[in-house]
Amino acid sequence: xxxxxxxxxxxxxxxxxxxxxxxxxxxxxxxxxxxxxxxxxxxxxxxxxxxxxxxxxxxxxxxxxxxxxxxxxxxxxxxxxxxxxxxxxxxxxxxxxxxxxxxxxxxxxxxxxxxxxxxxxxxxxxxxxxxxxxxxxxxxxxxxxxxxxxxxxxxxxxxxxxxxxxxxxxxxxxxxxxxxxxxxxxxxxxxxxxxxxxxxxxxxxxxxxxxxxxxxxxxxxxxxxxxxxxxxxxxxxxxxxxxxxxxxxxxxxxxxxxxxxxxxxxxxxxxxxxxxxxxxxxxx
Numbered sequence: 001x002x003x004x005x006x007x008x009x010x011x012x013x014x015x016x017x018x019x020x021x022x023x024x025x026x027x028x029x030x031x032x033x034x035x036x037x038x039x040x041x042x043x044x045x046x047x048x049x050x051x052x053x054x055x056x057x058x059x060x061x062x063x064x065x066x067x068x069x070x071x072x073x074x075x076x077x078x079x080x081x082x083x084x085x086x087x088x089x090x091x092x093x094x095x096x097x098x099x100x101x102x103x104x105x106x107x108x109x110x111x112x113x114x115x116x117x118x119x120x121x122x123x124x125x126x127x128x129x130x131x132x133x134x135x136x137x138x139x140x141x142x143x144x145x146x147x148x149x150x151x152x153x154x155x156x157x158x159x160x161x162x163x164x165x166x167x168x169x170x171x172x173x174x175x176x177x178x179x180x181x182x183x184x185x186x187x188x189x190x191x192x193x194x195x196x197x198x199x200x201x202x203x204x205x206x207x208x209x210x211x212x213x214x215x216x217x218x219x220x221x222x223x224x225x226x227x228x229x230x231x232x233x234x235x236x237x238x239x240x241x242x243x244x245x246x247x248x249x250x251x252x253x254x255x256x257x258x259x260x261x262x263x264x265x266x267x268x269x270x271x272x273x274x275x276x277x278x279x280x281x282x283x284x
Contacts, residue, residue: 004083009102010129013096014125014264020126033051051269073105076105077111085142087142090125092121095199131148132145156280157222160275161188161215188207190215216248227282228282229283231258236268242260
């Protein structure tokens with residue numbers, strides 16, 4: 001049997017649509033979530049609902065761990081039997097060591113893998129997967145496809161509105177004084193992952209309503225300055241809020257396609273319940 005040309009590999013920080021999950025050439029390596037000494041595989045034996053229960057009820061905040069090198073070695077050794085190459089698209093190297101594990105796994109398995117740093121996560125990886133699958137129809141060389149995806153990654157934009165400050169505080173990413181002050185002043189931080197793949201504070205806004213208006217305004221500005229066809233709204237168990245946000249976007253930016261999805265369990269560990277992320281790509 002002739003080998004297929006390219007397999008696509010990603011990790012569970014990506015938003016995986018039904019057709020990507022069912023695609024015969026797409027493979028997903030789960031991020032590990034650790035809670036009270038037990039390890040779970042994101043999307044395999046841990047759902048978002050289960051994760052939120054852990055966050056609410058467990059004394060310790062769950063933690064995440066990148067997939068092991070051995071996990072990638074096993075996968076790539078299997079893929080070698082069916083494919084000539086693989087393109088692995090992963091969560092930003094500045095946010096996780098998954099890129100490193102995947103690269104080392106490919107070397108140890110002696111398999112041809114182009115590892116692409118998405119410079120982000122979630123639906124940004126989703127878009128790159130779809131782009132890669134489309135590029136395959138053009139019968140391009142694997143390096144050409146990977147390089148085009150690396151360029152595409154730099155066209156992604158995102159805004160993240162944290163649901164609450166408690167998760168950052170419990171996870172040790174915010175001091176008690178910052179947590180108290182933020183709650184008293186009803187501060188809603190707006191975060192963004194920059195083009196180097198680093199997560200940082202973009203703005204501090206008073207009240208959820210003002211923060212929501214602000215991210216819609218920033219999206220509208222980007223749409224006016226660039227060619228934007230779609231925005232993806234990813235949420236942490238707050239569907240009603242994100243539906244209301246969609247209505248506001250449709251009203252402010254007519255003709256813009258709006259897609260809604262949930263953040264994965266491995267992302268919810270850090271972002272917390274109630275978080276909303278707004279993602280879009282600048283078209284060529």
